[in-house]
Structure formats: structure tokens, C-alpha cells
Amino acid sequence: MLPKGRPRAFDRDAALERAMRVFWQKGYDSASMSDLTEAMQINAPSLYAAFGSKAGLFRAAVELYTNQVGRRIKNALPTAATAKEGIADFLKQTAISHTHPGQPHGCMVVLGALHGEEGADTPCSLLRERRLENVVLLRERLERGVREGELSPKADLQQIAEFYATVQHGMSITARDGATLDQLVKTAYAAMAAWEGLTAG
Amino acid sequence: MLPKGRPRAFDRDAALERAMRVFWQKGYDSASMSDLTEAMQINAPSLYAAFGSKAGLFRAAVELYTNQVGRRIKNALPTAATAKEGIADFLKQTAISHTHPGQPHGCMVVLGALHGEEGADTPCSLLRERRLENVVLLRERLERGVREGELSPKADLQQIAEFYATVQHGMSITARDGATLDQLVKTAYAAMAAWEGLTAG
DNA sequence: TTATTTATGTATCAATCATTACATAAAGGA
DNA sequence: TCCTTTATGTAATGATTGATACATAAATAA
Numbered sequence: 001m002l003p004k005g006r007p008r009a010f011d012r013d014a015a016l017e018r019a020m021r022v023f024w025q026k027g028y029d030s031a032s033m034s035d036l037t038e039a040m041q042i043n044a045p046s047l048y049a050a051f052g053s054k055a056g057l058f059r060a061a062v063e064l065y066t067n068q069v070g071r072r073i074k075n076a077l078p079t080a081a082t083a084k085e086g087i088a089d090f091l092k093q094t095a096i097s098h099t100h101p102g103q104p105h106g107c108m109v110v111l112g113a114l115h116g117e118e119g120a121d122t123p124c125s126l127l128r129e130r131r132l133e134n135v136v137l138l139r140e141r142l143e144r145g146v147r148e149g150e151l152s153p154k155a156d157l158q159q160i161a162e163f164y165a166t167v168q169h170g171m172s173i174t175a176r177d178g179a180t181l182d183q184l185v186k187t188a189y190a191a192m193a194a195w196e197g198l199t200a201g
Numbered sequence: 202m203l204p205k206g207r208p209r210a211f212d213r214d215a216a217l218e219r220a221m222r223v224f225w226q227k228g229y230d231s232a233s234m235s236d237l238t239e240a241m242q243i244n245a246p247s248l249y250a251a252f253g254s255k256a257g258l259f260r261a262a263v264e265l266y267t268n269q270v271g272r273r274i275k276n277a278l279p280t281a282a283t284a285k286e287g288i289a290d291f292l293k294q295t296a297i298s299h300t301h302p303g304q305p306h307g308c309m310v311v312l313g314a315l316h317g318e319e320g321a322d323t324p325c326s327l328l329r330e331r332r333l334e335n336v337v338l339l340r341e342r343l344e345r346g347v348r349e350g351e352l353s354p355k356a357d358l359q360q361i362a363e364f365y366a367t368v369q370h371g372m373s374i375t376a377r378d379g380a381t382l383d384q385l386v387k388t389a390y391a392a393m394a395a396w397e398g399l400t401a402g
Numbered sequence: 403t404t405a406t407t408t409a410t411g412t413a414t415c416a417a418t419c420a421t422t423a424c425a426t427a428a429a430g431g432a
Numbered sequence: 433t434c435c436t437t438t439a440t441g442t443a444a445t446g447a448t449t450g451a452t453a454c455a456t457a458a459a460t461a462a
Contacts, residue, residue: 026316029316114228163391170366170369177332207430207437210439
């Protein structure tokens, strides 16, 4: 069941992964078509035929990032036996990912497109939605903790979720500034020192 | 003692403040000369005569931001009687500033130029230096706390400083995502819940 | 073969970027 | 008045941006 016309001469997935690296490192605006086509080792018409536009390529890159890099971090939440362990591992996995050798430091969802038009379907709004989804994931894990008796029903789960999401956001900046894995792990550990006070209800 | 030639027809300080707003809102790269000259209500040659270049204008804008917006935040540290109160107010002032009506949300030092060349004297490296200076300020306040008997000499002051700096970084992202003053104040309060655990030594 | 369909490489598009010539205007000094 | 100095507005600079036109190449279908 081969498609009709001339077959594509490049590996779409490999090219997308290279594009993701460029967006991750330089951000949407600073990543030029020249940067992208050079890294993907294709010409502009091939890029447009495969991804539609620069914005379309970015959307595909964000989805790949979410499924590849983001998955390990988010997976910590449902896997752990308790909300406390889940969030602790969530932050630890963030520290590991944000300082992983051979890849850009910090999170693409935080650093990939901070400035941009407020309108819908912009690269900026796309990433903001992902960040807000992250807060929801944290809160839902906390809600499970309440259901399972780990946490008091009086605890302000939204506050706790926003606090740890904010710490995670900040770790991207700190990682870009040159922090080591050890430093970020210590920051994650420091954030967990607030746990008892936050969940006292 | 007036200067010799034709006098400047615009208010340099007022124009600089308008430029600061543009850089603060859009970031260095996304702020075009058209954006800047329109906001400053001058033409490009006047901008270059007064500030040398776009990068020179940015440096001046960052210095204005530091002396104007940043001062209130940093002033919390030496003013407070204790390191704990100082950092608590530091975060609270950050929350207030980052959600202040009528000005861009989040911190210009964090959001103003995240991507850019690694070389020296770039807008990106300029802001990174300011962020690292912030960590030093926090650590120095903690050191004072040790000298004054508030904190144990065994406490990991660098860890504590980096943690609260990271929280502050994250608050810029969260503020840009639409968080309210109340939400950010709660996050600041949550971060202070870690204090006892962090300073136990 | 011939027709159709899709991909590729070259070369280019208009738009925008930061920056600057250049002529003119407005001040002080002689 | 005339000279020097600085500022201004217009207009344009070369470079780069994201996106395409076009001819050609490589596949399937008839």
C-alpha cells in the first residue's frame, strides 16, 4: 500500500526530531527557516510539503516533545504510590531532563515560545495551554491523594499544584542559566520541604 | 551650561521608559525597531543618536528596570529584621510587581531575552548576569542571618538561595500565563512553608 | 509507453529586519 | 551675519525573514 507519487527522500521522524532540537534550543521566533532546513538536511519546499508551515512544524515538534521528553516527567505522578512521592519524583525527573547532556537545558514548553500574539493557535498560546495542563495534572494527583486518605480534604490543592508548577517553571530558567543536575535536584528537594506545611490543611 | 548644537526635541527619560515597556512586553528579539520608534514617538535616527543601537537601548532599559521595578523587590532583603521575613517579603513584592495592573506581567530580567548567542555582552547574557546576581543577594542575606544567630551555620545557604531564586523565576512564567496577585501570593507563601525544613541545618 | 501524482532543487518572492546617508533645521559661539 | 555642532525627517541601504513558482525527477496506474 505505497502512496502514488514520488516517494519522500528523507526520514520525516528524524527530520522532525532535529527540528525539535532547534526550536528547543533557540525558541520559535529565533529559529529561522535557515536554521531548521540546515538541521533537518532538507530544502524549504520539502519542509512545507511535509509540515505545512513553520508553525505547523512547531506544533508537530511540541507534540513529539510531549510524547518523548515530557512523558517521563509526567509519568512520575500516576506511578508513585503517594502524591508526595509522585511530586517529588516529578521534580527529580524534571531536574534530570533539564540538565541532560547532549540536549538543550530547560523545558521546551517553558522556553520554546514565551513572547507572541495573544490570539488562539499561536505557538505562544499552544505552550501556555500545555503549561496549564501541567497544573491540572498536579492537582488531579493531589485529589487522588485526598481520595486515598493521604491528604486532608481541607488542603488547598490548587495552591499546592500551582506552587510546584511554578517551581518547575523556574527550574527551566535556572537550568538555562547553567545550573547542574546536583543543583536542580537540591532545588527539587528544597521544594519538597514545604510539603508538610502545605498539606497540613 | 547648555550643549552646543540643536537641542533634543524629545524627553529621553520618557522615551526610554516607553522602550522599556516594549522590551518588557515583547522581549528583545520580538521588539522591532518599528515597535520601539512608534512607542517612543521618535524616528530611528533619533533613537540611534541617543542610545547607539537597539542593544544599547536595551541595556539602558534594563538598567532603568533594575533601578525602578527591581529596587522595590530587592529592597525587601536588607530592610527586614530577619532573613526569613526578608525573603518572604522579597517573594511577596515579586508577586505584587508581576501582576501589577497597567504593566507587563512577569519580570523583564527573566522574560526579556531568554534566547540568544552565548557570547559576552549580548542581551541574553546581560539578563543572565542579573539573575545570577539575584542569587548572590539572597545568599548574602542568608549569610547575614547566620552572623546574627538567626540561622544555623550548618544550613546550605547556596541551596536555599537557589531555591528561592528558582521560585521567583517561575513566578514570571506563571504570571505571564495569567495568574492573579492572589495566586502568586499564595505561591510565595507556599515557598516559605519550606523555610523551617531548609534552615534546620 | 503515456498519464498522473508527488517530491525535490534552484531560484526567487514580497515583507521586514536593524541601520544609516543625506539634506535640512535649530541651537550656541564668534 | 557666518561657522560649527547637534538633532530631525525622509528615504534608502543590504541582509534576512517566511514562503513559493517552476521545471524536473521518481514513483504508480493504465
